[in-house]
Amino acid sequence: MVKMLSRTVPQRIGSWFCKSSRQFLQLHGSTNYATRSMSERVDRLRFMQKLKEDESVCQKFISEGYFAVFCNLKPLIGEAGVLWKSYADIIKLLSSFSVDPMRDSIFVTVDEPEESPPKFAINISSDDKAQSKQLEAKVGSILGGRPCSVRKALFILPQDTASVVSTAYSLLQWHSKTQYCSCCGQTTTKDTSGFKRTCTSCSETFYPSIQPIAITLVTNGDQCVLARQPMFPPKMYSALAGFCETGESLAMTVEREVAEEVGLEVDQICYHDSQHWPFPSSGLMLGCFAKLKDGSTDVINIDKAELEDARWVKREDLRRMLADGSASSMPGLVGGPDLYIPPPQAIANKLITSWTFEE
Numbered sequence: 001m002v003k004m005l006s007r008t009v010p011q012r013i014g015s016w017f018c019k020s021s022r023q024f025l026q027l028h029g030s031t032n033y034a035t036r037s038m039s040e041r042v043d044r045l046r047f048m049q050k051l052k053e054d055e056s057v058c059q060k061f062i063s064e065g066y067f068a069v070f071c072n073l074k075p076l077i078g079e080a081g082v083l084w085k086s087y088a089d090i091i092k093l094l095s096s097f098s099v100d101p102m103r104d105s106i107f108v109t110v111d112e113p114e115e116s117p118p119k120f121a122i123n124i125s126s127d128d129k130a131q132s133k134q135l136e137a138k139v140g141s142i143l144g145g146r147p148c149s150v151r152k153a154l155f156i157l158p159q160d161t162a163s164v165v166s167t168a169y170s171l172l173q174w175h176s177k178t179q180y181c182s183c184c185g186q187t188t189t190k191d192t193s194g195f196k197r198t199c200t201s202c203s204e205t206f207y208p209s210i211q212p213i214a215i216t217l218v219t220n221g222d223q224c225v226l227a228r229q230p231m232f233p234p235k236m237y238s239a240l241a242g243f244c245e246t247g248e249s250l251a252m253t254v255e256r257e258v259a260e261e262v263g264l265e266v267d268q269i270c271y272h273d274s275q276h277w278p279f280p281s282s283g284l285m286l287g288c289f290a291k292l293k294d295g296s297t298d299v300i301n302i303d304k305a306e307l308e309d310a311r312w313v314k315r316e317d318l319r320r321m322l323a324d325g326s327a328s329s330m331p332g333l334v335g336g337p338d339l340y341i342p343p344p345q346a347i348a349n350k351l352i353t354s355w356t357f358e359e
């Protein structure tokens, strides 16, 4: 496990947010701020809204911000986690690349609690695939650290940092795929914060899209269904997941996906928690529990096109396996040695451990 992100950001700015953003909110827009006490959370959200929507405000805070550098959409990771660079560092270190933080960076977040300046991300990439490895080596040698696949980064970084990387990756990927207008085919341009893109010809505006995905733990008494896709690390099993389709409610998606993937009928579907997930592009994982329908078969019949295996696992066996803690080939996985589940950063882990250890 890498060290916490906060250690990589100078502590001198401990009260940065309170000073800068509150002064800012008093001067801009929040006219009733002085007479009405808003919570720090509301302050933070309104400040982030201003950063996203106001070009000049965003430009001001870019010059005070910290930047995560991506190369070919891979975050640069060092011994202490994500390498956060100041604006001055970025200008100096990236002078040999054709990137400009004012023009090319995207706003990602303001930490909570608000202990540091806003965080931005910037991507350096090459259209020449043959040069991608050399580019990654060059960026790594100049900035330190190494470009790491986002999937691996999410498994090894602390949860709060993983969330920032996940958001930044999704936004950077969306910008790289939305270079042209889907209405007229002309080029689009990014606003300063990366909150939207606008067509240079027909002025159509595009906002980052989100794909809702249902992820479901099917239970029947003291056992639950765990499944694995061929792409999973060895011995890793998870809950069942599938995209919501047009016209469906969340419950309809759960019913359909469970039927399609493992041939079971469920009801008593309940929502548990949600999480942004950057694959395959920008997903909103909606975590649910569902119970095997009374009187229906409990015989699993898997869709071989989607799954490699699916099985009923007893709660007592899961408790034993999760307590084992054997090392896996993929850092961060939980369990072992015969079965692993996704790391604590993943909502699948929350669903499985919540059910496993509930009293």
Ligand SMILES: [Zn+2]
Residues within 6 Å of the ligand: 181, 182, 183, 184, 185, 186, 199, 200, 201, 202, 203, 204
């Ligand atoms: Zn257009």
